Amino acid sequence: DTGVSQDPRHKITKRGQNVTFRCDPISEHNRLYWYRQTLGQGPEFLTYFQNEAQLEKSRLLSDRFSAERPKGSFSTLEIQRTEQGDSAMYLCASSYREGEQFFGPGTRLTVL
Amino acid sequence: KNQVEQSPQSLIILEGKNCTLQCNYTVSPFSNLRWYKQDTGRGPVSLTIMTFSENTKSNGRYTATLDADTKQSSLHITASQLSDSASYICVVSAQTGANNLFFGTGTRLTVIP
Numbered sequence: 010d011t012g013v014s015q016d017p018r019h020k021i022t023k024r025g026q027n028v029t030f031r032c033d034p035i036s037e038h039n040r041l042y043w044y045r046q047t048l049g050q051g052p053e054f055l056t057y058f059q060n061e062a063q064l065e066k067s068r069l070l071s072d073r074f075s076a077e078r079p080k081g082s083f084s085t086l087e088i089q090r091t092e093q094g095d096s097a098m099y100l101c102a103s104s105y106r107e108g109e110q111f112f113g114p115g116t117r118l119t120v121l
Numbered sequence: 122k123n124q125v126e127q128s129p130q131s132l133i134i135l136e137g138k139n140c141t142l143q144c145n146y147t148v149s150p151f152s153n154l155r156w157y158k159q160d161t162g163r164g165p166v167s168l169t170i171m172t173f174s175e176n177t178k179s180n181g182r183y184t185a186t187l188d189a190d191t192k193q194s195s196l197h198i199t200a201s202q203l204s205d206s207a208s209y210i211c212v213v214s215a216q217t218g219a220n221n222l223f224f225g226t227g228t229r230l231t232v233i234p
Contacts, residue, residue: 049227051225051227052210052224100165109167111167112157112166
């Protein structure tokens, strides 16, 4: 499968715990995006990388959120001290330059 | 303000029937408009993409229209199937900026037998 992959697909955690998600983009894509989607809503932009550089962050990305793309390939999104309001689907997408973004299957986070 | 609005919010139709979903946008400067299908618990998958000069584009039973003057688009689904049950999201790209996608909230379509 040469599409965007995300791991894990589902994560249940207790409030206050830290969680980390991984995204593997399509190999030749230099841009990688993170979105958050709550039930009944469209995806909301969180941040994006061009190669290893994080070029833009949304105000939705509080200090508890951090994203990395250390080698310009896969990316991780970490949420520290999770809150119930963090429960959502976290989507990753990748593109080549400003071309079409291809989305991964998402990671469903549930914070108890 | 760049916005994308979709209607209806949800729709239930009988298998085999046709339906039309609507999208209005205020994104400027406009680059392109995509319709995505998102199955429950999955990421969005692109169905069609339309640029400023295109009025109609089809992908199997899906036909999208674009009126760039009125900033409206529609997605028509013909002879619906149970597998069409999903959320359909209208996404408009602006010409500038890397964070240049503006998402609608989607229309939740349920096809019943």
